[in-house]
């Protein structure tokens with residue numbers, strides 16, 4: 191994936207989590223959850239460290255597991271607790287954002303699958319149906335194939351863009367309610 195789908199899901203989760211909050215807070219939550227939904231791809235550093243793609247800590251390895259998503263969710267929940275915020279909501283939204291990443295990558299047409307069940311198994315998983323074209327790595331994105339991947343992701347995630355960006359009127363409370 192070209193990360194566009196991950197951003198779409200993160201923004202939709204942020205929009206959902208922010209509810210009727212003021213626009214600034216909505217924007218902050220959308221930004222934060224988009225960053226979290228892209229976080230597992232920080233593992234591309236494995237290529238620079240010469241960790242092979244198929245190794246447990248290689249690209250789409252442990253970083254793309256549901257266990258890692260749970261770990262990040264726990265960290266965020268602890269941080270939110272210290273700040274006296276809504277712990278459960280923050281934890282669940284974080285788990286959904288980070289956890290969705292590996293699941294979406296398992297819907298792509300190429301590369302290796304995601305190690306969703308690490309540390310129980312380092313096996314890489316794909317779903318039987320894979321509608322999302324895999325993105326060329328690095329500068330390969332600046333090609334006709336890269337453009338095709340970007341367009342496809344923009345289209346496939348229209349429901350998420352729509353939900354995240356659709357203008358909403360703030361609820362008007364009637365007197366006496």
Ligand SMILES: [Zn+2]
Pocket residue numbers: 230231250254291295
């Ligand atoms: Zn990924």
